[in-house]
Amino acid sequence: xxxxxxxxxxxxELISFYKAQGKSIxxxxxxxxxxxxxxxxxxxxxxxxVHKNYYIGYRAHIRAKTRISNSHKKPxxxxxxxxxxxxxxxxxxxxxxxxxxxxxxxxSGHSISYEAIYQYIYKEQRExxxxx
Numbered sequence: 001x002x003x004x005x006x007x008x009x010x011x012x013e014l015i016s017f018y019k020a021q022g023k024s025i026x027x028x029x030x031x032x033x034x035x036x037x038x039x040x041x042x043x044x045x046x047x048x049x050v051h052k053n054y055y056i057g058y059r060a061h062i063r064a065k066t067r068i069s070n071s072h073k074k075p076x077x078x079x080x081x082x083x084x085x086x087x088x089x090x091x092x093x094x095x096x097x098x099x100x101x102x103x104x105x106x107x108s109g110h111s112i113s114y115e116a117i118y119q120y121i122y123k124e125q126r127e128x129x130x131x132x
Contacts, residue, residue, distance in 0.1 A: 007034075007042055007064070013057035015039060077120050082112055086120065096121070 007015075011032055018028045025043070029036040045067075046060035047053070077083040085107065089099045096117035104111050 006068075007038070007061075009058065009061045012042070012046075012061045012064075015042060016055050016057035016060070019043075019055050077112065077116065079110065081107060082110055083120075086112070086117055090121065 011034070014032060015028055018031060023031070025039045026036045028034075029039045032039070042060070043055055046063045047055045048059070077086060082103065085103060086096075086099055089102075090096075094102075096114040099117055100112055100114040
């Protein structure tokens with residue numbers, strides 16, 4: 001049994017070529033030595049959102065690579081309540097240390113480190129730098 005590997009740019013270009021020739025998903029899978037479900041999933045995930053039947057290999061490859069890189073980025077402040085609290089307090093002139101210390105008292109059961117607040121500001125909400 002073949003070990004799983006992501007589709008390459010060449011394979012995506014070939015999918016595009018074979019699809020334009022009118023080949024079926026099963027035929028494309030056989031030609032690329034991939035399962036039909038892999039080809040079907042690729043066409044569903046990486047075809048343009050507007051025209052599902054219009055598949056371009058290099059654009060699909062860019063979409064796939066973008067999805068992979070974004071999948072490993074976790075938001076610093078996952079909870080909307082905490083995010084709103086931090087935004088509000090930063091705009092009032094509070095420091096991340098003050099926000100971190102006070103959050104537990106204002107919203108029992110919720111906590112965030114001041115370092116996570118700094119990362120949130122510098123990576124996700126750069127406009128809050130003026131306020132901090």
